[in-house]
Amino acid sequence: MKLVTCGLPYANGKAHIGHLRTYVPADVYVRYLRLMGQDVLFICGSDCHGTPIVVNAEKEGISPKELVDRYHEHFQKIFRELGIEFDFYGRTDAEYNHRRTQEIVKRLIENGYVYAKEIELAYCPKCDRFLPDRYVEGICPYCGAIARGDECDQGCGRHLEPGEIKEPRCKICGSKAEFRKQKHYFFKLTAFKDFLIDYLENKLQGTENALNYARQWVKSELRDWCITRNLEWGVKFPGEDLVVYVWVDAPIGYISFTEEACKRKGLDWKEIWLNGEISDITHFIGLDIVYHHCIFWPAMLKGAGYSLPKAVVASGMVKVEGKTFSKTRGYVVWVEDDYLKAGFNPDYLRYYIVNYTSHEKDLNFSWKVFRDKVNNEIIATLGNFIYRVLHFAWKNFGRIEGKVDPVVIDKIAEIKDKIVSAINRWEFKEASDAFMELATFGNEFFQSSKPWDLIKEDRDKCMDVLASCIQIVKALVIFAYPVMPKTMSKLAEFLGFDIANARLEDALKPIESIELKKPFIPFEKVDDKKIEEMERVMLERIRRAEEAESGKELIDIKEFEKLDIRIGKILKAERIKGSKKLMRLEVDIGNEVRQIVAGIAEVYKPEEVVGKLVPVLVNIKPAKLMGVESRGMILAADVNGKPVLLHPDREVPPGSKIR
RNA sequence: GCCGAGGUAGCCUAGCUGGUUGGGGCGUCGGACUCAUAAUCCGAAGGUCCCGGGUUCGAAUCCCGGCCUCGGCACCA
Structure with missing residues (x-):
C-alpha cells in the first residue's frame, strides 16, 4: 500500500x-x-x-x-x-x-529528545496570561518598527526570539505587557x-x-x-x-x-x-x-x-497575471468566488494547473492564457476530435464493428509509455502533453483517412477508420481521466465502460463492437466576454488593494505641516555590509549633515547617488537599521516595490523646504 | 551578503552524461478540407540557445568570469 x-x-x-x-x-x-x-x-x-x-x-x-x-x-x-x-x-x-x-x-x-528550559516570555498582567507569538505587539529591537512577538513583519523582517521585543503590549487588551520566566519544552x-x-x-x-x-x-x-x-x-x-x-x-x-x-x-x-x-x-x-x-x-x-x-x-510558486501571488496586493484567484461561481468547468482549471509548466517551476495564471488553453487545446484539439468521431459514427452507422489499424494501437502504446514514464518522474505536464499528442494524432488520422468521402465509396473501409478512431477516443478518455475526471467519466459512461476500475492497458484492447447513442458536446467554450469580466474583477481587486495599502484618509493641512521635508544633497554613500537593500548616506540638509539609511541599494549604486538632490523627511523618529542609526528618510517613488529617486527640476540649495 | 533554481523564437518549453540542418506546443502568415464547437489538416516565417572568455576537431550542452530574474536564509502559518 x-x-x-x-x-x-x-x-x-x-x-x-x-x-x-x-x-x-x-x-x-x-x-x-x-x-x-x-x-x-x-x-x-x-x-x-x-x-x-x-x-x-x-x-x-x-x-x-x-x-x-x-x-x-x-x-x-x-x-x-x-x-x-x-x-x-x-x-x-x-x-x-x-x-x-x-x-x-x-x-x-x-x-x-525533549528537554525543558526556562525562557522569558511576554505576559499580560491584565489578561493574566502569557502571550504567545502573535498575541504580542511591540517595537523591533533592530529597526524600531512595530513588530509582532515572533517576527518584525512590517520592518526588517527578522525573526524575534521570545523576550527580544521592546515595549511589548498585549494585542488583546492593549495594555502593557511584562516579561516573566516560564518553563517551555524543546525538541532536540x-x-x-x-x-x-x-x-x-x-x-x-x-x-x-x-x-x-x-x-x-x-x-x-x-x-x-x-x-x-x-x-x-x-x-x-x-x-x-x-x-x-x-x-x-x-x-x-x-x-x-x-x-x-x-x-x-x-x-x-x-x-x-x-x-x-x-x-x-x-x-x-x-x-x-x-x-x-x-x-x-x-x-x-x-x-x-x-x-x-x-x-x-x-x-513551484504561483503567479497571477505575471505578478507574484499575493492576497494582500490582490494578485489572487479565489477558487470559489472567482472560478466556480463563474461557472467554469473544474476540469479546465485542473488541466491548466497541470499542463502550464512542469511541477517544479513557477506557474503563471492568466485569464487570457486560460481562455486560449481551454479553447485551443482542450476544445479544439481534444474535445473536437472526440465529438467529431462520435458524431460521425453515430450519424452514419449507430453501431461500429471494424478492424482497428495496428498503427493506431502502436501509437496508443507509445503514448501510454510516455505517460507512465512522466508520472514516475512527477512530470504532469509531460503526461498531459502526451494525451494531447494522441488527440492530434487522432485528428491527423481522421483527416487523412477522409471518412466523409469513404462513406460514399466504401462503407466497410469507412467503418474500419471509425473503429480506429473510437479506439483512440477510448484511449483518450482513459489517459485524460486523471486530469479531467468530471468530463472523462461522463464520456466513459457514454462509451459503456467503468472508468473507476479501468487500467491504462485497457486503452490497447480493441473495441470489438459498440452501439452509439447521440453524443454530447464534451466541453463548452469559454467566451471572451466572460474572460474580460474576470479580468475586470481582478483589476478592481488589485486597485482596491492598492488603495487599502496606501490606506489614506483625507487630512488637514495642519497634519501635513507636521512633516518637515527638505531637499538634501547626498554627500557620501556606501552599502551596508550584510544587507541587500540598505545604503548608508550622509546627507546635507542645509544646516547639518545627517546619516540616513535608505533602502535603495538594490536599484542604485553608491557612486551614482552621490551629489544628487533628494527630498528628505527630516523630523522622523530616528531608527536603527542593521545596527546603523538613521536620522531621516529619503522619499522616493515606489514602482512595484522598487524605489525610484526624485530630484528637483533645477538646482536648489540643500535645506530648501518642501511644501 | 550567503545559498538554491533558472535565463532557448511574441509566450510555454524539450534538448543539457558535448557530435549530422536546436525539437514540440500556443500565437502569426499562406493553403487545403468540410465529419466536427469557424473546429481540423498541410505548409511557411520566426532563434546572437543571457553576455564574455576557455577546453575541444566540434558546445545550447563542460570549465571560468559577469549580467539578469525568481525563491530561501528558519521555530512564519
Missing part, C-alpha cells in the same frame, strides 16, 4: 489557486497510479491549531472551533467540486489526532543532524527543489525547536498547562488520518507508519513548507520510532 498526502490547508482562510497548485497534481498523480494498477491511499485534512486561528477567532468574536469548522467545510466543498478525492479528509483538532500527537510526544520524551533537533544529512543525501526522493533546500539547511546550523505554546487551543502537552506547537500536531495528522482511513477500509495503518526504516509515503507540499517536511518531520518520526517518508514532491 502506497500513501500519498497533501500539505494540510490552514483552516483560517479560503481556498485559492495557490492551494490547487499542490492538490490538483497530487490528485492527478493518485488517479494515474490507480490506472497503473497501484494500491494507493490518498489523505489530507485541515490544519486547525496555531495562534493565527485563535487571534482571528477572537477578532470575530467566535470560538476557534467555529472558525475552523467554517473553513474545514469550505475546503471539503472546494475539493469535492474540483474532483480532488481524498480517501479521508480529517482535521487536526479531532480526538484521533490529539491522541496520536500525545502518544508521539510521549515517545519523544521517553527517548530523551540538533541531535538528528547526522541522521538528516544521510537521509536527505541518500534516502529521500522527490523533486530537486525540495531536496536541495533541505540539504542546504541541514548543513548549516540546526537549532532545537521550542515545541510548546501558551494557548488553550491545541493539543495539550503531557503534564503541563501548555499546548504543543502546531508544527508538531499538523504533520502527525498524516498518521492519524491514515489510521482513520484504514479503520474505514479494514486495513492496518501500522503497515505504513510502523514498518521499519523507509515506507512508501509521498508528501505533496508547497515550497514554503519544505523545511518542516524535510527536516523537522523526519527527525520527529525518527525520534519517535516511526517510518520515514520515501518522497517529498514540492510544487
Whole structure:
C-alpha cells in the first residue's frame, strides 16, 4: 500500500489557486497510479491549531472551533467540486489526532529528545496570561518598527526570539505587557543532524527543489525547536498547562488520518507508519513548507520510532497575471468566488494547473492564457476530435464493428509509455502533453483517412477508420481521466465502460463492437466576454488593494505641516555590509549633515547617488537599521516595490523646504 | 551578503552524461478540407540557445568570469 498526502490547508482562510497548485497534481498523480494498477491511499485534512486561528477567532468574536469548522467545510466543498478525492479528509483538532500527537510526544520524551528550559516570555498582567507569538505587539529591537512577538513583519523582517521585543503590549487588551520566566519544552533537533544529512543525501526522493533546500539547511546550523505554546487551543502537552506547537500536531495528522482511513477500509495503518526504516509515503507540499517536511518531520518520526517518508514532491510558486501571488496586493484567484461561481468547468482549471509548466517551476495564471488553453487545446484539439468521431459514427452507422489499424494501437502504446514514464518522474505536464499528442494524432488520422468521402465509396473501409478512431477516443478518455475526471467519466459512461476500475492497458484492447447513442458536446467554450469580466474583477481587486495599502484618509493641512521635508544633497554613500537593500548616506540638509539609511541599494549604486538632490523627511523618529542609526528618510517613488529617486527640476540649495 | 533554481523564437518549453540542418506546443502568415464547437489538416516565417572568455576537431550542452530574474536564509502559518 502506497500513501500519498497533501500539505494540510490552514483552516483560517479560503481556498485559492495557490492551494490547487499542490492538490490538483497530487490528485492527478493518485488517479494515474490507480490506472497503473497501484494500491494507493490518498489523505489530507485541515490544519486547525496555531495562534493565527485563535487571534482571528477572537477578532470575530467566535470560538476557534467555529472558525475552523467554517473553513474545514469550505475546503471539503472546494475539493469535492474540483474532483480532488481524498480517501479521508480529517482535521487536526479531532480526538484521533490529539491522541496520536500525545502518544508521539510521549515517545519523544521517553527517548530523551525533549528537554525543558526556562525562557522569558511576554505576559499580560491584565489578561493574566502569557502571550504567545502573535498575541504580542511591540517595537523591533533592530529597526524600531512595530513588530509582532515572533517576527518584525512590517520592518526588517527578522525573526524575534521570545523576550527580544521592546515595549511589548498585549494585542488583546492593549495594555502593557511584562516579561516573566516560564518553563517551555524543546525538541532536540540538533541531535538528528547526522541522521538528516544521510537521509536527505541518500534516502529521500522527490523533486530537486525540495531536496536541495533541505540539504542546504541541514548543513548549516540546526537549532532545537521550542515545541510548546501558551494557548488553550491545541493539543495539550503531557503534564503541563501548555499546548504543543502546531508544527508538531499538523504533520502527525498524516498518521492519524491514515489510521482513520484504514479503520474505514479494514486495513492496518501500522503497515505504513510502523514498518521499519523507509515506507512508501509521498508528501505533496508547497515550497514554503519544505523545511518542516524535510527536516523537522523526519527527525520527529525518527525520534519517535516511526517510518520515514520515501518522497517529498514540492510544487513551484504561483503567479497571477505575471505578478507574484499575493492576497494582500490582490494578485489572487479565489477558487470559489472567482472560478466556480463563474461557472467554469473544474476540469479546465485542473488541466491548466497541470499542463502550464512542469511541477517544479513557477506557474503563471492568466485569464487570457486560460481562455486560449481551454479553447485551443482542450476544445479544439481534444474535445473536437472526440465529438467529431462520435458524431460521425453515430450519424452514419449507430453501431461500429471494424478492424482497428495496428498503427493506431502502436501509437496508443507509445503514448501510454510516455505517460507512465512522466508520472514516475512527477512530470504532469509531460503526461498531459502526451494525451494531447494522441488527440492530434487522432485528428491527423481522421483527416487523412477522409471518412466523409469513404462513406460514399466504401462503407466497410469507412467503418474500419471509425473503429480506429473510437479506439483512440477510448484511449483518450482513459489517459485524460486523471486530469479531467468530471468530463472523462461522463464520456466513459457514454462509451459503456467503468472508468473507476479501468487500467491504462485497457486503452490497447480493441473495441470489438459498440452501439452509439447521440453524443454530447464534451466541453463548452469559454467566451471572451466572460474572460474580460474576470479580468475586470481582478483589476478592481488589485486597485482596491492598492488603495487599502496606501490606506489614506483625507487630512488637514495642519497634519501635513507636521512633516518637515527638505531637499538634501547626498554627500557620501556606501552599502551596508550584510544587507541587500540598505545604503548608508550622509546627507546635507542645509544646516547639518545627517546619516540616513535608505533602502535603495538594490536599484542604485553608491557612486551614482552621490551629489544628487533628494527630498528628505527630516523630523522622523530616528531608527536603527542593521545596527546603523538613521536620522531621516529619503522619499522616493515606489514602482512595484522598487524605489525610484526624485530630484528637483533645477538646482536648489540643500535645506530648501518642501511644501 | 550567503545559498538554491533558472535565463532557448511574441509566450510555454524539450534538448543539457558535448557530435549530422536546436525539437514540440500556443500565437502569426499562406493553403487545403468540410465529419466536427469557424473546429481540423498541410505548409511557411520566426532563434546572437543571457553576455564574455576557455577546453575541444566540434558546445545550447563542460570549465571560468559577469549580467539578469525568481525563491530561501528558519521555530512564519
